[in-house]
Amino acid sequence: MYKAATIRESGQDRIFLLCVYIFLSIILVLVFYPLLYILSSSLSSAAAVQGGKVWLWPVDPTLDGYIGVFKYNEVWTGFLNSFIYTVSGTVLSVSLTIMMAYPLSRKEMFGRSVWIWAILIAMLFNGGLIPFYLVVKDLGMLNTRSAIIVPTALNVFSVIVAKTFFQTSMPKELYEAAQLDGCGDFRFLTRIVLPLSTPILAVLVLWSAVGQWNAYFNALIYLNSRTMYPLQLVLREILVENQISFTNMSSIDPNKLVLMQNMETLLKYSLIVITTIPILVIYPFVQKHFVKGVFVGSVKE
Amino acid sequence: MRLVSQEENQPDSMSISISETKRNAMRRSFVRHWPLYAIIALPTAFLIVFSYWPMLGVQIAFRNYSPVRGIWNSSWIGLQEFHSFFSSPYFWPLVKNTLTLSVYYIVVSIPCAVILAVALNEVRNERFKKVVQMFTYAPYFISTVILVGMMQIILSPTSGPLALLFHELGRSNPPNILASANGFSSIYVWSGIWQETGYGAVIYLAALAGVNPELYEAARIDGASRLQKIRYIDLPGISPTMIILLILSVGGLLSVGFEKVFLLQNNLNLSTSEIISTYVYKTGLINADFSFAAAIGLFNSLVGLILISIVNFAARKVSDNSLF
Numbered sequence: 018m019y020k021a022a023t024i025r026e027s028g029q030d031r032i033f034l035l036c037v038y039i040f041l042s043i044i045l046v047l048v049f050y051p052l053l054y055i056l057s058s059s060l061s062s063a064a065a066v067q068g069g070k071v072w073l074w075p076v077d078p079t080l081d082g083y084i085g086v087f088k089y090n091e092v093w094t095g096f097l098n099s100f101i102y103t104v105s106g107t108v109l110s111v112s113l114t115i116m117m118a119y120p121l122s123r124k125e126m127f128g129r130s131v132w133i134w135a136i137l138i139a140m141l142f143n144g145g146l147i148p149f150y151l152v153v154k155d156l157g158m159l160n161t162r163s164a165i166i167v168p169t170a171l172n173v174f175s176v177i178v179a180k181t182f183f184q185t186s187m188p189k190e191l192y193e194a195a196q197l198d199g200c201g202d203f204r205f206l207t208r209i210v211l212p213l214s215t216p217i218l219a220v221l222v223l224w225s226a227v228g229q230w231n232a233y234f235n236a237l238i239y240l241n242s243r244t245m246y247p248l249q250l251v252l253r254e255i256l257v258e259n260q261i262s263f264t265n266m267s268s269i270d271p272n273k274l275v276l277m278q279n280m281e282t283l284l285k286y287s288l289i290v291i292t293t294i295p296i297l298v299i300y301p302f303v304q305k306h307f308v309k310g311v312f313v314g315s316v317k318e
Numbered sequence: 319m320r321l322v323s324q325e326e327n328q329p330d331s332m333s334i335s336i337s338e339t340k341r342n343a344m345r346r347s348f349v350r351h352w353p354l355y356a357i358i359a360l361p362t363a364f365l366i367v368f369s370y371w372p373m374l375g376v377q378i379a380f381r382n383y384s385p386v387r388g389i390w391n392s393s394w395i396g397l398q399e400f401h402s403f404f405s406s407p408y409f410w411p412l413v414k415n416t417l418t419l420s421v422y423y424i425v426v427s428i429p430c431a432v433i434l435a436v437a438l439n440e441v442r443n444e445r446f447k448k449v450v451q452m453f454t455y456a457p458y459f460i461s462t463v464i465l466v467g468m469m470q471i472i473l474s475p476t477s478g479p480l481a482l483l484f485h486e487l488g489r490s491n492p493p494n495i496l497a498s499a500n501g502f503s504s505i506y507v508w509s510g511i512w513q514e515t516g517y518g519a520v521i522y523l524a525a526l527a528g529v530n531p532e533l534y535e536a537a538r539i540d541g542a543s544r545l546q547k548i549r550y551i552d553l554p555g556i557s558p559t560m561i562i563l564l565i566l567s568v569g570g571l572l573s574v575g576f577e578k579v580f581l582l583q584n585n586l587n588l589s590t591s592e593i594i595s596t597y598v599y600k601t602g603l604i605n606a607d608f609s610f611a612a613a614i615g616l617f618n619s620l621v622g623l624i625l626i627s628i629v630n631f632a633a634r635k636v637s638d639n640s641l642f
Binding site: 027029030033034037038040041044045047048049050051052054055058066067068069072113114116117119120121123125126127128132135136139141142143144145146147148149150151152156168169170171173176201202203206227230231233234238249252253255256257285286289292293296297300 | 343344347348350351353354355357358360361362364365367368369370371372373374375376378389434437438440441446449450453454456457459460461462463464466467468470471472477478479481482485512516543544545576577580581595598599602603608611612615616618619623626
């Protein structure tokens with residue numbers, strides 16, 4: 018490998034590379050700045066935030082906003098609900114995806130093309146919002162927790178990605194060898210395929226968990242009872258519609274009113290930070306598998 | 319690159335009586351591999367209930383749906399709901415807004431992701447590359463609700479960085495972008511770019527990693543510059559991926575990011591922010607006009623299906639790459 022030593026970078030190439038570095042640095046700042054601004058504001062005093070004094074680092078550091086969030090009961094209920102929906106929804110969704118993708122990756126499976134066409138049609142065409150809503154309604158799922166988890170559990174796109182992964186990374190020789198040793202289809206799937214499929218499992222878990230944690234629309238149309246609201250729906254009221262209700266602080270004292278207004282501002286920033294953390298925490302663990310899983314799963318040569 | 323493998327279409331040229339062989343093969347497969355069929359039964363049930371049952375439900379677009387009589391017993395009214403949608407004053411604005419948002423987004427997002435991926439691919443400093451990738455990728459995990467909340471804070475005309483910037487420049491009144499009809503499409507598109515470009519670039523980076531390294535070596539020996547290498551090796555190398563992603567996004571052309579549009583909507587920008595899917599939600603679930611909303615939804619799905627088929631066909635003719 019001494020080619021790199023014999024052919025030197027031309028001056029033009031070095032300028033080009035410098036431009037690439039500058040370009041990427043600008044992108045980095047543009048993406049990072051909004052995140053840093055929110056984080057700094059959440060740690061600053063309300064007066065500094067509203068007075069436009071915060072632009073990079075926290076001013077008059079305080080944890081008031083975070084303390085406020087801890088006192089806000091609806092946020093906690095939302096957190097708990099979102100946790101339930103995310104865990105159960107992900108377990109169900111990933112199981113269904115594997116259960117559909119694995120048999121379809123096996124040549125011994127009869128009628129595969131019928132299934133694959135059925136999946137493709139489901140991916141390209143759907144009945145739309147209203148018929149889907151009516152099905153959920155007919156199944157008696159309205160205003161139940163299952164409406165958030167069950168109807169959207171099977172994602173056909175994930176099935177195709179997982180099927181391609183199994184097809185390309187589980188050679189049929191492996192199955193034949195296992196079969197000779199007396200291993201059946203069930204055992205082959207649970208003992209050999211799944212342990213070897215961490216990249217695709219990581220991708221499926223990530224897709225499903227992030228989707229479920231961030232979703233609000235299904236809850237909006239299927240749920241009435243506020244005790245079942247996921248976090249995002251609570252956040253929508255606070256962040257987007259500006260409805261904050263301090264039920265435990267209702268008072269007409271004007272001093273308190275100002276305090277409450279300040280609190281509202283801080284609360285928003287802290288909420289954004291707190292609710293984004295759970296997702297950002299799992300991301301590094303999954304990321305290393307991610308590129309490999311997506312790539313092997315989606316590309317077939 | 320194909321999402322669906324072609325091997326199941328291979329002709330069974332050896333068999334004399336195909337049906338006989340097939341029936342035997344089927345029986346043998348059922349007996350020997352019954353676990354496979356047992357495993358696939360449950361997800362198949364989900365597919366039928368939550369994909370195909372709603373497809374049957376689209377018939378309410380042709381019926382005068384009454385909740386008491388149900389989908390199957392409501393009386394037929396033919397294309398009446400479609401006629402009233404096509405002739406309503408909302409029709410063209412809805413179609414125009416929907417197409418504006420989605421075409422604008424597709425046209426900007428694919429080049430942005432490609433440029434980011436190609437630039438990252440040039441970087442030799444692994445740590446810098448990792449940092450840029452990690453940060454550009456992170457916004458993908460922020461929920462739509464949080465994103466819109468952040469936009470309200472940052473673009474606020476009274477406090478926040480935008481107001482601060484205007485103040486620094488000596489101008490006192492920053493525009494209230496979120497409340498303007500003209501700015502809506504740009505707000506929608508560029509916030510999407512901020513959120514999704516890093517994620518889009520991952521796929522192109524993976525495609526670039528799959529390019530045969532001998533091509534680069536040969537190009538180096540022939541004295542190609544970095545720009546020429548990008549032009550003649552990188553871009554052709556990722557074009558199949560680009561085409562697949564283009565087809566997929568064209569298929570979703572009429573079902574643009576409902577969730578974000580819905581959250582960004584307010585009375586002041588409604589003239590440019592009302593799109594077909596938000597209108598379906600409002601007429602169908604808020605005003606309970608099920609048949610009318612189902613008709614609009616069906617129109618939306620059908621046009622999407624036609625568009626994806628056309629683009630897929632064109633891509634196959636022109637470049638030999640297609641989704642199906």
